[in-house]
Each structure stands twice: as structure tokens, then as C-alpha cells.
Amino acid sequence: MKKRYGAFVLFVLLFVFWFILSFEFSLEVAIIGLLASLMVVFFNYDLVFNQQAITKLTIRTIIRFFVLIFILIYNIILSNIHVAKIVLSKKMPIDPGFVTIKQKLKKELNQSLYANAITLTPGTLTVDMNKDEIVVHGLLKKYVRDLEGSSLEKAFLDLEGVKNHD
Structure with missing residues (x-):
């Protein structure tokens, strides 16, 4: 019964969020919004409402969660500034590439x-x-390597309830 209640709450939140983003109140x-919210809840039911993922x-x-959102917004702004500096630079000092970082999170939803x-x-x-x-x-591969141990990773670990971040 708790799963159904959680799914209903998620549906209502998504539906309200839909109206906030649409800035329009009409039948269409x-x-x-109703169909989109139902589909999101239906297709993500097992991911969001399994025993391992429940917090x-x-x-x-x-x-x-709100600390995590604040840190995410801060990181997005900081990354925008870094990318803008790179793009606006005459030398365009980039070092693109793939980097593998360790995944410390245990819950699939948080991952x-x-x-x-x-x-x-x-x-x-x-x-x-x-x-x-x-x-x-x-x-820049350096920025990707810096994700390990970053404030963003620590915020996700805190949300998951991991005591020791090392």
C-alpha cells in the first residue's frame, strides 16, 4: 500500500510541476500533463519504488536534498563559467577525453x-x-577527475546516508 501511496504522491508532484512549467491552464x-505524469510514474515505478531504493x-x-540541489546549481554555474572561459580563449585550451570514475553510491536511483x-x-x-x-x-579530463571527492559526490553520499565518504 505504501508503494501505491508513493506513486500517487509522485504523480501529483509531477502534475503540479507540469503546470508550473507550462504557464498555461487549459484542458489540452x-x-x-496528466498523461505525461502517468507515464513517468508507470515507467519508473520499479526504479523509484523498490525496497533497495526507498529512503x-x-x-x-x-x-x-535541498543542499544537494544548491550544490548542483552551484556546480552548473561554475562549469558554465569554466566552459565560457575556454570557448572565449584564443588558444582554446581543451583536453577532451573519456575518464572512468569510481561509483561510490549503492542505490540505483541515486546512481x-x-x-x-x-x-x-x-x-x-x-x-x-x-x-x-x-x-x-x-x-577537460582534469575536471572530470576532480569529480571524485567533489562536493557534488559528497552531497549525493550524504543523501544516501553514507557516513564515511572515503
């Missing part, structure tokens, strides 16, 4: 969210991942 927008919703977890967060930061793209490693293509 509501139907499309207790506590005040601490909510605070850690996929972390991989997507890496892709959201400009200059990096998650190409492949498994339970132990993430393969990332970066504009």
Missing part, C-alpha cells in the same frame, strides 16, 4: 541521478555507468 495542457522521508533527508547531474554540468557527459564506475567524457 491538463490532459497532456525514509525525514527532515534530515529533505534538508540533504542514475548522480550520472544525470554530471551530464547537466556543462563540459561533461556521462557516457556509460555500472554499479562500480561511471564513464564520463569531458572537455
